[in-house]
Amino acid sequence: MHEDACYRAVSSKDARLDGVFYSAVRTTGIYCRPSCPARTPKRENIDFYPTAAAAQAADFRACRRCRPEAAPGSPEWNLRADLVGRAMRLIADGVVDREGVAGLAARLGYSERHLTRELHAELGAGPLALARSQRAQTARVLLQTTDLGATEVAFAAGFSSVRQFNDTIREVYAMTPTELRTRQGRRTVVQGVIPLRLAHRQPFEAAAVFDFLALRAVPGVEEVVPRSGSGPTAPRTYRRTLALPGGPAVAEVDEPSKPQGWLDARVRLGNVRDLTAAVQRLRALFDLDADPDAVAEVLGADPFLGPLVAKRPGLRSPGHVDAHELAVRAVLGQQVTVAAARTLAGRLAVRYGAPLPEPSGGLTHLFPSAASLAEADPADLAMPAARQRALRGMCAALADGTVHLDPGVDRDEAGAALLALPGIGPWTVSYVRMRALADPDAYLPTDLGVRHGLRAAGLDGEPASEAWRPWRSYAVHHLWVAATPAAPAVPAAGDRKSLTKVSE
Incomplete structure (x- = not known):
């Protein structure tokens, strides 16, 4: 600073x-x-x-x-791969609230003392203080958007006592919980649905994100529908089920009809303690902590990417709400069309996913867990035998902890662990890094969509992609948008494990 x-x-x-x-x-x-x-x-x-x-x-x-x-989160935490960056991603996901500082340190592989010292030295606050600040924000949302009593809000937000909750609210907001709740502007809660505003930096190319998610929406798990009472060309709403630590949830996010500094969203939680995790995962899905100006400064200077960046300022690199789900979908989509991968994923969701306690529109199931798919009947996996073995082997590794894909994982170590699994190639690893691990610098050189996009941008040979660092994930999305309709997917020459198309 x-x-x-x-x-x-x-x-x-x-x-x-x-x-x-x-x-x-x-x-x-x-x-x-x-x-x-x-x-x-x-x-x-x-x-x-x-x-x-x-x-x-x-x-x-x-x-x-x-x-x-x-305010929107700092883009630095997704960019950085060091201890502080990894810790901040885990704290944002609510790990300290669920597992304490000891659990956070264990996930990162350091002692509590060393972790606290590093965070204090760089951020001026330790893990408890950082989590406490996040709890205060969660408590404010619950106080102003739900009818929960103050005691319920305190524990739902992650506080260990009502006294700690009261003291924190007074210190952070200079108001009592009651005063904060009755402050003008409180929104009404309808049938347990918590309204949210997810802040982001402008510009934000919302239509491209909703197009991307709509193309890949798994039936029963996700859907993109026109806004209530609007026509087919009007703004849309993205809806999906969430498997959160405290139980299932349903979230929906509205496509904005005009530029604004936030996305309107709503979540229906099975357990209100999951609000922090739900918010963070939606933010990751829509890449709301990105710095579009920093991306444009690097990619806009490239003679081939520059016109694409100027045409779609604020294009995001969508992440995901569940790293295991994304990894499964990456393998399901190898060497088939997006539509075929989506159909297969929907069938597996109905067969192996847990049903919602109550269906919500077209949403009926959670996506299957890695453990359930590790034992899937081969007859349910409409894919070649080699890819069946790759899918089940990867799911077994995810289920038993051989491979970790949580937000604080070392991306290089996770990528190497995935690549060591039979049937998992470089494309799949890079795609998982880009979407499941929020790596802003993942590149997919063998992807057919990227190749089509390069030709559309006027480049027939290999690009100088090193000059696009550390934003190569965003370059991939610009190339995908620029690509002409993709040709049928085929394996990359010399690497039959690679996924060479625009899909998961």
């Missing part, structure tokens, strides 16, 4: 840096996001912090105008 640059961003109300750092005013005791509309403080009265938790630890409370704790 360069403080003079931070102050210039605050002076210009630069929304691109919301969530990247926070400004705290010593004379008022309030911290804000850079784009806060309040009058810019004098330089000598302002400090800067890399996280909301660090500002809270320094006894600053959240601004009531700009709600800094609800």
